[in-house]
Amino acid sequence: MLFTASISVCAETLNILVDKIIAAQFLGEKALAAITFFTPLFSTVLFVSAVVMVGTLVCYSFEIGKMQKDRANQFFGQGIILSFASGIILAGLFTIIRSLLLRGLALDADLIGYIDGFYTWFIWFSFLIPVNNVLQEMVYIDGDTRTCNLSYAALLVGNAIFSIVFCQSMGIKGVALGTLVSVLLSIAILCTHFIKKSNTLKFVWYIKWRDMAAVVRFSLAEASEFLMFALFSSILNYYFICSFGFGKLPVLSMVYEIVELSVFFNGIWMAAEPLVNTYRGEKNCKGIMRSMQFVNRTTMKEALLASLLLFIAAPFVISIFHIHSEGLKDTAIFAVRACAIGFLPLAFSKIYANYHVHENPFISLTFITLVMFVSPLISIVTLGSLFGPKAFWVGFSISPFIAFALGCLLQIAIYGREKFPLMIEDPKDMANWFITDTKLSPESLLMFRDRMGRIMERRNVNANTRMRVMLMIEELGMEIYQHNNGKTVYIEFALVFRNDHVLLVCKDDGKRIDMTDLEQSINDLRMYLINMFMAAQQEKKYLPTANYNRYTFKFER
Numbered sequence: 001m002l003f004t005a006s007i008s009v010c011a012e013t014l015n016i017l018v019d020k021i022i023a024a025q026f027l028g029e030k031a032l033a034a035i036t037f038f039t040p041l042f043s044t045v046l047f048v049s050a051v052v053m054v055g056t057l058v059c060y061s062f063e064i065g066k067m068q069k070d071r072a073n074q075f076f077g078q079g080i081i082l083s084f085a086s087g088i089i090l091a092g093l094f095t096i097i098r099s100l101l102l103r104g105l106a107l108d109a110d111l112i113g114y115i116d117g118f119y120t121w122f123i124w125f126s127f128l129i130p131v132n133n134v135l136q137e138m139v140y141i142d143g144d145t146r147t148c149n150l151s152y153a154a155l156l157v158g159n160a161i162f163s164i165v166f167c168q169s170m171g172i173k174g175v176a177l178g179t180l181v182s183v184l185l186s187i188a189i190l191c192t193h194f195i196k197k198s199n200t201l202k203f204v205w206y207i208k209w210r211d212m213a214a215v216v217r218f219s220l221a222e223a224s225e226f227l228m229f230a231l232f233s234s235i236l237n238y239y240f241i242c243s244f245g246f247g248k249l250p251v252l253s254m255v256y257e258i259v260e261l262s263v264f265f266n267g268i269w270m271a272a273e274p275l276v277n278t279y280r281g282e283k284n285c286k287g288i289m290r291s292m293q294f295v296n297r298t299t300m301k302e303a304l305l306a307s308l309l310l311f312i313a314a315p316f317v318i319s320i321f322h323i324h325s326e327g328l329k330d331t332a333i334f335a336v337r338a339c340a341i342g343f344l345p346l347a348f349s350k351i352y353a354n355y356h357v358h359e360n361p362f363i364s365l366t367f368i369t370l371v372m373f374v375s376p377l378i379s380i381v382t383l384g385s386l387f388g389p390k391a392f393w394v395g396f397s398i399s400p401f402i403a404f405a406l407g408c409l410l411q412i413a414i415y416g417r418e419k420f421p422l423m424i425e426d427p428k429d430m431a432n433w434f435i436t437d438t439k440l441s442p443e444s445l446l447m448f449r450d451r452m453g454r455i456m457e458r459r460n461v462n463a464n465t466r467m468r469v470m471l472m473i474e475e476l477g478m479e480i481y482q483h484n485n486g487k488t489v490y491i492e493f494a495l496v497f498r499n500d501h502v503l504l505v506c507k508d509d510g511k512r513i514d515m516t517d518l519e520q521s522i523n524d525l526r527m528y529l530i531n532m533f534m535a536a537q538q539e540k541k542y543l544p545t546a547n548y549n550r551y552t553f554k555f556e557r
Contacts, residue, residue, distance in 0.1 A: 033253060036256065039237075125183060239384075348404055349368075473493060499557075540552070
């Protein structure tokens with residue numbers, strides 16, 4: 001799921017990157033410079049899309065964590081409705097400002113022609129993107145990564161093929177039309193998920209102001225990232241043209257894409273988010289900490305690897321953007337390497353902005369504002385004004401370090417060092433949670449069973465309950481193992497101790513199967529025993545979450 005999540009969060013950014021590469025390769029540096037003027041507009045579209053998409057995803061997974069499927073369906077239905085409404089508003093807005101924007105640009109006729117040509121189909125693109133993005137994220141969280149991957153392939157590969165074909169006869173209009181056709185194809189592929197048996201998404205016509213506000217709140221971090229970048233790029237475009245002229249605009253256009261592609265790191269968070277929000281719904285502080293340890297390690301590895309690869313491949317990167325002019329090549333290579341240096345703090349700033357959006361939107365917004373707007377704008381403009389064009393690009397490397405350091409210091413100053421960085425509200429509650437997970441096998445299952453038995457004995461759980469919990473672990477685990485026919489399955493058991501009851505939570509990433517369903521067919525002795533346990537167990541719930549099964553059982557203590 002990490003791969004799918006990483007592609008998901010940067011799919012639209014990659015789509016724009018494809019447009020820039022094709023425009024540069026087939027139409028030249030002036031066409032690449034023209035698309036630079038669409039960077040703020042693209043970011044505005046992605047901002048509006050993220051407001052609906054991210055908040056819907058968070059609210060849906062949080063309700064799933066609380067085992068409230070009907071409530072989750074309401075958020076899904078609301079998300080679809082809001083995505084269509086957002087697309088209509090964006091298309092109308094860009095239609096209105098089109099003539100105003102073109103009249104306000106003091107550019108040569110060729111550049112104006114490229115901008116106007118691309119704008120023709122960009123308006124329709126802005127209508128479809130919110131719908132496509134919401135569908136992608138909801139199909140992803142429903143566990144259908146295969147359909148998601150096919151939709152991303154249609155979006156990116158389709159864009160490249162259609163744009164090249166249409167570009168031959170239509171010029172830059174063909175590049176924009178190719179993008180539009182690829183989005184339509186992506187939506188068509190995503191819709192096939194709803195006719196599959198594995199689909200658990202159910203559209204409900206639902207709109208409520210309070211829940212719309214919740215969606216906006218939980219979208220704050222990722223959506224603000226696009227909004228801040230739209231403001232940043234608008235101001236920087238004006239400063240750059242006034243200070244250094246039009247000649248190096250293709251380099252700035254390329255740098256924008258490198259910075260925006262850092263959204264790839266959000267995929268790490270997106271892969272962990274359904275599980276983290278499920279733990280939040282369970283009020284499982286220990287599970288949150290374990291998940292964030294994985295997120296930290298993965299972020300560190302990916303960011304350092306990306307920095308190294310980009311630093312080494314800088315000459316290749318500029319050739320992709322068709323930057324061959326002698327006056328631009330050295331500048332472009334230097335700019336790429338400057339951006340690569342700041343990837344690590346940039347990645348961590350985005351990860352923790354997304355993490356805090358659920359519990360503390362202020363800290364989330366602080367990280368995003370610092371790393372995407374305040375710090376880069378001040379650093380880049382100050383260095384460029386004082387030390388010239390080369391120092392301008394250095395600002396892209398140092399600003400993420402400054403932003404991340406300021407964000408951390410501000411969080412510690414306001415909330416104290418003891419709550420840094422996760423701000424878990426009640427760390428004492430971790431003493432009531434016991435989690436164990438590994439690759440499922442008969443040997444590991446027996447180890448789980450015995451370990452849980454000893455834990456319950458130490459916590460003074462009565463013997464009858466201990467026996468029932470241990471039998472449930474063994475029989476449920478063995479049935480999951482047999483049902484997957486030797487396929488590698490990872491399983492997690494958790495015990496939660498409350499004053500009057502014990503909660504057993506089981507998660508596995510194997511085939512979808514509802515063991516609590518008393519109507520399913522019984523074809524072996526173990527399934528017969530499981531069916532008996534489920535009939536006798538009064539408080540039980542099954543709910544698939546993202547890419548895994550999740551069972552909860554409540555036992556009197």
